[in-house]
Amino acid sequence: MEQHILRVENLSKKFNDFLAVNSLNFSVIKNEIFGFLGPNGAGKTTTINMLTGLARPTSGSIFINDKDYTANIKKAQEIIGIVPDESNLYEEMDGLENLCFCASLYGIKKAERIHRAKKLLQQFNLTTAGNKPYKSYSKGMKRKLTLAAGIIHEPGILFLDEPTTGIDVASARQIRALIKSLNEAGTTIFMTTHYIEEAERLCHRIAFIVNGQIIKIGKIDELMEDAQKDKIIQFSFDGIVQLNQFENNFNHQFSHCKLTYIQDSVFQIHSAIPLDLMPLISFFDSHGLKVTEARIIKPSLEEVFVKITGIERDVMKKEKEGRKK
Amino acid sequence: MKTAIAFWNILLKDMRNYYLKPPNISWGIIFPFAWMLMFFLKSQTTVDVRGVLPGVMAMSILFGTTSMLAVTITFERRSRSFDRLLLSPVSLTWLMLAKTLGAIIFGIINAFVPVLIALFFIPVSHINWVILILSVIFIAITSTFLGLFIAVSVSEVFEAQTFSNFFRFPMVFLCGLFIPIGQLPIFLRPFSYIIPLTYGADLLKTAINQNGHIALGISLLVLLCLSILLFMISKRNIKKRWIY
Numbered sequence: 001m002e003q004h005i006l007r008v009e010n011l012s013k014k015f016n017d018f019l020a021v022n023s024l025n026f027s028v029i030k031n032e033i034f035g036f037l038g039p040n041g042a043g044k045t046t047t048i049n050m051l052t053g054l055a056r057p058t059s060g061s062i063f064i065n066d067k068d069y070t071a072n073i074k075k076a077q078e079i080i081g082i083v084p085d086e087s088n089l090y091e092e093m094d095g096l097e098n099l100c101f102c103a104s105l106y107g108i109k110k111a112e113r114i115h116r117a118k119k120l121l122q123q124f125n126l127t128t129a130g131n132k133p134y135k136s137y138s139k140g141m142k143r144k145l146t147l148a149a150g151i152i153h154e155p156g157i158l159f160l161d162e163p164t165t166g167i168d169v170a171s172a173r174q175i176r177a178l179i180k181s182l183n184e185a186g187t188t189i190f191m192t193t194h195y196i197e198e199a200e201r202l203c204h205r206i207a208f209i210v211n212g213q214i215i216k217i218g219k220i221d222e223l224m225e226d227a228q229k230d231k232i233i234q235f236s237f238d239g240i241v242q243l244n245q246f247e248n249n250f251n252h253q254f255s256h257c258k259l260t261y262i263q264d265s266v267f268q269i270h271s272a273i274p275l276d277l278m279p280l281i282s283f284f285d286s287h288g289l290k291v292t293e294a295r296i297i298k299p300s301l302e303e304v305f306v307k308i309t310g311i312e313r314d315v316m317k318k319e320k321e322g323r324k325k
Numbered sequence: 326m327k328t329a330i331a332f333w334n335i336l337l338k339d340m341r342n343y344y345l346k347p348p349n350i351s352w353g354i355i356f357p358f359a360w361m362l363m364f365f366l367k368s369q370t371t372v373d374v375r376g377v378l379p380g381v382m383a384m385s386i387l388f389g390t391t392s393m394l395a396v397t398i399t400f401e402r403r404s405r406s407f408d409r410l411l412l413s414p415v416s417l418t419w420l421m422l423a424k425t426l427g428a429i430i431f432g433i434i435n436a437f438v439p440v441l442i443a444l445f446f447i448p449v450s451h452i453n454w455v456i457l458i459l460s461v462i463f464i465a466i467t468s469t470f471l472g473l474f475i476a477v478s479v480s481e482v483f484e485a486q487t488f489s490n491f492f493r494f495p496m497v498f499l500c501g502l503f504i505p506i507g508q509l510p511i512f513l514r515p516f517s518y519i520i521p522l523t524y525g526a527d528l529l530k531t532a533i534n535q536n537g538h539i540a541l542g543i544s545l546l547v548l549l550c551l552s553i554l555l556f557m558i559s560k561r562n563i564k565k566r567w568i569y
Binding site for chain 1: 326327328329330331333334335338342404405406408409410411412413414415416417567568569
């Protein structure tokens with residue numbers, strides 16, 4: 001039976017008249033990576049702040065290991081780890097000192113915190129940087145050390161707020177690998193992101209959040225299910241193809257299909273039922289069109305997100321670019 | 326035990342990161358020394374050194390503690406490292422006590438710099454050391470919590486310094502150190518009795534010159550009450566403003 005480490009019921013947060021988070025209901029299963037995917041301003045950070053104790057819910061309940069911590073999240077802070085969207089370690093202190101200090105906040109004794117800190121520095125490939133001031137670290141190194149600081153007390157559930165935002169591609173890859181290995185080692189992870197690919201790559205289950213509301217929640221396969229009902233084959237042809245050359249005949253012969261123009265020599269065929277490739281190739285051949293490539297197009301999570309939330313692909317892309325800058 | 330480990334390490338971290346930094350050590354020595362020298366050059370008699378010592382000590386504590394809190398709290402809040410403390414399992418009360426203890430110790434050390442200087446010029450036999458130490462501790466606690474109240478009411482370090490001066494300078498002139506309260510305009514006198522420095526300065530006068538006007542117990546009680554009040558207001562402000 002699945003064990004729910006975190007359960008949220010009707011969680012809402014209001015700032016004056018603005019409803020930032022609107023009646024959220026979800027749970028996080030032990031040992032999974034649960035993703036909160038949504039654009040900026042969707043309510044992701046407000047939710048994480050309520051779950052970790054930096055914000056008070058206006059209404060609703062937060063259960064951790066089936067115990068209600070809504071009124072006093074402080075009591076749960078021993079079993080939760082937090083990695084905020086911006087590094088919040090001490091600039092003057094070196095990597096080892098920062099980790100040891102963070103461990104001390106959880107009452108870990110000196111010998112043990114030094115042992116854990118050194119182990120984490122090694123695991124996160126920061127051993128040589130361990131005795132250098134935190135302010136001299138690159139953004140990627142800072143993020144890695146912040147992640148290490150979030151797990152030094154070995155929390156039951158780790159909250160990651162936009163873990164790869166604002167760092168270079170190589171560092172982001174390293175962070176993702178670390179997140180994956182932490183999860184494989186048994187850490188339950190709740191992460192927010194607005195990178196669709198990141199959510200797809202890392203998360204076992206995802207919740208789409210828009211305007212403070214969860215629009216859809218489920219495993220990636222489940223989320224993709226609706227979109228996958230539509231079968232798509234993309235054909236590439238030799239030379240420029242005029243649609244009117246064959247459109248009428250095509251519609252007549254393949255009435256269950258929909259023909260979509262992509263570019264001069266590329267078309268897509270959408271169908272609600274499985275497509276047989278041979279009749280299609282024969283059809284194009286009979287119209288003097290030489291098929292150079294035919295491939296099945298699987299819908300991406302991005303397309304599912306756009307379809308479900310109604311948020312234009314461009315909005316997420318612009319945010320992505322904006323954050324990278 | 327866990328709280329004790331966290332408490333000690335927060336204090337130790339603040340000591341290393343802020344209080345033991347050369348600029349702050351020099352501030353702690355130079356500020357009281359400069360005040361002492363200024364008054365000494367003006368008066369050039371031992372009687373006056375004795376007269377100004379309570380004032381210099383009180384000001385050293387007040388300025389030292391309130392200035393430091395603006396850095397250790399407001400700066401950490403600005404750089405978001407204070408959030409890390411708020412997200413730890415340490416209760417807000419212990420957290421704030423750990424953050425302020427460093428400033429209290431800093432204030433106490435600041436207070437004894439002018440005493441050390443004065444020892445070269447005046448006899449110490451008349452000083453009641455028990456009352457003096459008690460006074461310094463109580464003034465340091467109240468001033469630190471005043472600094473805490475200021476630090477949690479603003480967002481920027483410069484705002485904290487400006488807001489501090491809004492309290493500090495009127496207090497220096499209203500507490501009776503330089504102008505006896507009886508000589509102040511009538512409408513200002515009630516203000517003298519609601520500021521902690523009045524009671525702290527009176528305690529120091531009792532300890533050094535045996536010429537305080539307020540009963541020892543009352544001064545200590547008022548300082549204790551004001552400390553608790555300022556601490557509670559600061560805690561409420563943190564909960565209201567930072568845990569939104």
